[in-house]
Amino acid sequence: MYKLRDYQHQAVQNVIKYFQKTREPAVIVLPTGAGKSLVIAELARIALGRVLVLAHVKELVEQNYEKYTSYGLEAGIFSASLGKKDHSQKAIFGSVQSIARAGDDFFNNFSLVVIDECHRVAEEGSTQYQEVIQKLKQRNPNLCILGLTATPYRLGLGWIYEFSNAGEIKSDKKRFFKQCVYELPLSYMIKNKYLTTPVKVDIPVTSYDFSDLKTKNGTYSNSEIEEILRNQNRLTPLIIKNIIDITERFDRKGVMIFSGTVKHAEEIMTYLPADQVRVVLGDTDIRERETIINDFKERKFKYLVNVSVLTTGFDAPHVDVIAILRPTESNSLYQQIVGRGLRLSSGKKDCYVLDYTGMGHDIYKPEINDKKPAKDTVAVQVLCPQCGFFNDFWGYMDFEGEVLEHFGRTCRGVVQNPRTLEIKPCGFRFRAKMCHACGCENDITARECEKCKAVLIDADAKLKQAKLSKNAHILSPEKVTFEERKDKNGNPYLEIRYYDYNAEYVSEAHFFNNPSAVKKFNINFLRSHLKRPELQIDIATPADLIRNQNSLRIPVYVIARKQDKFWKITEKIFMEEL
Helix, strand or coil: CCCCCHHHHHHHHHHHHHHCCCCCCEEEECCCCCCHHHHHHHHHHHCCCEEEEEECCHHHHHHHHHHHHCCCCCCEEEEHHHCEECCCCCEEEEEHHHHHCCCHHHHCCEEEEEEECHHHCCCCCCCHHHHHHHHHHHHCCCCEEEEEECCCEECCCEECEEEECCCEECCCCCCCEEEEEEECCHHHHHHCCCCCEEEECCCCCCCCCCCCCCCECCECCHHHHHHHHHHCCCHHHHHHHHHHHHHHHCCCCCEEEECCCHHHHHHHHHHCCHHHEEEECCCCCHHHHHHHHHHHHCCCCCEEEECCCCCCCCCCCCCCEEEECCCCCCHHHHHHHHHCCCCCCCCCCEEEEEECCCCCCCCCCCCCCCCCCCCCCEEEEEECCCCCCEEEEEEEECCCCCEEEECCCECCEEEECCCCCCEEECCCECCCEECCCCCCEECCCCCECCCCCCECCCHHHHHHHHHHCCCEEEECCCEEEEEEEECCCCCEEEEEEEECCCCCEEEEEEECCCHHHHHHHHHHHHHHHECCCCCCCCCCCHHHHHHCHHHECCCCEEEEEEECCEEEEEEEECHHHC
8 A cells, every 4th residue: 555745645635625615626736756646546545436637648647557556556547549448447547638539428427637747738728638627527517626737837828827825826817727725845855855956066168148038928939049059059069078077977877968959959969979869859759759768767878868848747767967958938947857857766866957058047946927127136035014925026135135126016925715715815016007097006017007997008118109209318327316405495305316328317306395295205206216115214304315225226217208498207117117
């Protein structure tokens, strides 16, 4: 029989409690090596009806089935490519392609469907997953739908579920999976020796420069990657030589090399020992791919090169070097790649991670929804002053880990009713775009006021309009100065000057002579300029602001418009708006 680890038991309990209250589809996030088959086994054991475990490829169907039956449990396989179409057992492991074509009788009496690698499930439409789910739900409207994945973040889509068990909004868009009911961090698995320790080796030779790459719909263009690699092709032989040197010097057993494109993979192959390397591409024949992978697992050769095809569902425990030569669009994808080398294996002490991309991903860092505002920003945690939730934002820290500045917009914390599971978002806005029509606060990227529906002009549109206007001037500030001055009546005011690289400047003046003026300054200036807007700073005089000027940030652009003989600042655009 089997014995659940503590976290596996907790995952099962969370699933039970969740489905006792709702039938909305749920997700469990378990990293590589966490023993998802044990979780499946326990859920199947206690399920009142039959259990269907779906996967998208026969390798996963077979792998899940074999691990399940190794516990002494009975199950069936329904997969044309595996030559089996069992249907009478309580637990059935099947490929979604085969089950979508199964006869109507097959779909009776299932109470739970488990979808492995569930990040592949589309939101809606006539996909095979949706076809299978609809057939099951027609026979059992109370069907429980549970997804399993190690990578709940999809490029071009974002998070595959709406709410996390940690009390956080992951997606404000509708998702097929409503909630993640349990998530185990990769760091827990490594710390508790369930996975091999990854050792990120500082590369003394060189790295590619992918800093000019821009994502389109969340992914990089193959043609752009190809062009960058072509312009830097002199680096490839140096990098491969470094991989070989490290592999031989430290007696590494299995090396996986992740390349950027097919041409890149072909070039890499020419620098590796011919009798010790094979390549797997997207169009590699299925049988040939199986032979290559099996030979690699049997250690018949040492170097396995691939192009975006072995990031998930691949299990070769002896791999102890991961060489990354392709740009990775997200931290989740980076973690997927590194995870290929973290399985435990006899005699294996660690796994070297050789990153030749210079992109700065970290296996222990969280995935952050928002676009990275600048290359040198890092993940920071910011406490919401309204609900107390710690948000993961992009920002800057000092050497002691203190947050200096962040680019967060809205708190992602939620409160969930434990009885009804109803979600109530916190909604605190760290920074906001004020509606010119009704004064309502909106997200800084909003195109329409959420209250009065007035059209809100975005930063790009403001810049385009200003460039076309003869009476508008766009300045990119390099320096800002703050000085206390007096008007002709002796009233003190604050003058703020924004200087560009040519020492040209535009300025604005703020008076603090009554409570209304102070309030206006706080709304119109202070909140958008503070590096950490959640921290309250009492500003009642020009001297107060001058004393706290290190807490302020500089806009990326200042737009001024000509009024009579003078230029008046009308808009400021900050980094997170672009």
